[in-house]
Amino acid sequence: MGIKERQERDREAVRRAILDAARELFVAEGFRNVSIRKIAERIEYSPAAIYSYFSSKDDIFFALAEEGFRLLGHPANEGRREQLEALDPLERIRAVFWRVYEFSRQHPEYFALMFLDRSVPRISREYERFAFAHETKRHVIAELERCVQAGVFPPTVKPVVAMRLLIAGLLGIAALRLSDRLGPGEDPDLLASDALDTVIAGLRAGVVLKSAEVDVACGPTDALVDQQAS
């Protein structure tokens, strides 16, 4: 009964080849210059064949965005986790979020696909597909909760809100960098670091946050944040 399995393997191999070709093309030549036909040529299939693996071109990039979330959530270097354990709660938060910015440097195209691009908005409506991201999100929130309990942040700080504010600052700097909106004397890395420090300081200062608490588990966009852990 190995036939079905082999067929499935073959199918999966072609699927992977499509994704790999798409990824290579779009990191090499940018989003705009990727076409179904070029992908097809690269994997030596006809353009039509791709449509039996993905229902549309957007679907391919949606899958790539998923890949990006997985990449961000599950970093390559495995020393990270133990390394992280050695840090105090605040330093851990800083390291975790700094990784998001680092990711935007290492994989700008992925990052844009995941956080900036509005042409792949369905990310927010695919609950189950990003279940793995939900978990890493919970890790981050737990980490933030620990900070509150350790007295690093005042008890008025809701972890979910803090997470969004921290992300927003880095996301903003990353967006400025990626869309090439910074001056020549401005170092995006330093700005990102400053943004992180400033938001952390702001949270510690005990500003009254107006955002209501929100249920962590069932937000449709748990996919949003997921770095390291898992």
Added chain:
Amino acid sequence: MGIKERQERDREAVRRAILDAARELFVAEGFRNVSIRKIAERIEYSPAAIYSYFSSKDDIFFALAEEGFRLLGHPANEGRREQLEALDPLERIRAVFWRVYEFSRQHPEYFALMFLDRSVPRISREYERFAFAHETKRHVIAELERCVQAGVFPPTVKPVVAMRLLIAGLLGIAALRLSDRLGPGEDPDLLASDALDTVIAGLRAGVVLKSAEVDVACGPTDALVDQQAS
């Protein structure tokens, strides 16, 4: 000799018609669904005609982005300026930056074109065209300088850096909102307000900012921030 003038007026009218049609189309149907041919049909010209007014499709959106900067820099309601004078320095900063977020709500497509979209990156390389924005940028920086002098911010806060950090936070929240990455219980308005308050509090807390000072006048991206004033 009114002929030349009339011809010029006519030309300008067609140019405007193209921009208006493009704007209407892209706020109504989104960036993706705007084509030269649709614009041409809307203004009852042939597609080719458009190319004697704009050198490419991107050029049209570049012009729209410019329009957006002008819109953001020169708000419609004129009572704003006096209204602003009545506030203390910190409240003024808050009002000025809050307007950026409000703009992202009122004109999401413009906002995306101006700050998020990477398909119009030339914004950062068109010095003279955004001279008007440089001025409003200087206003904002002067406003921040006033805050430092008034003791609202510690003297370690460089206005340029502060501007970027404030923008980044709001930009991040706006990006999250526009790309539909927030959960159902999360109110982007409240988050934006919290982001603003948090960054301001962080700046006041006197974090050591690592970003170097940068020349204000000659950065290629002075176009970046310009709200009200002028």
Added chain:
DNA sequence: TTAAACTGGTGAACACCGTTCAAACAGCGG
């Protein structure tokens, strides 16, 4: 072993797209 069913891949086509260019056209100065 043979026939039938199914499968994945293909070529050709459709309806678009941005862009170019020779030709037609308009309105103006002489």
Added chain:
DNA sequence: CCGCTGTTTGAACGGTGTTCACCAGTTTAA
């Protein structure tokens, strides 16, 4: 009236995402 100048056009080029009838190879059933 003619020639000139600048605007507008139709047609075309090469590209795009996507669909669909068809075909060959493989699997299954008789």
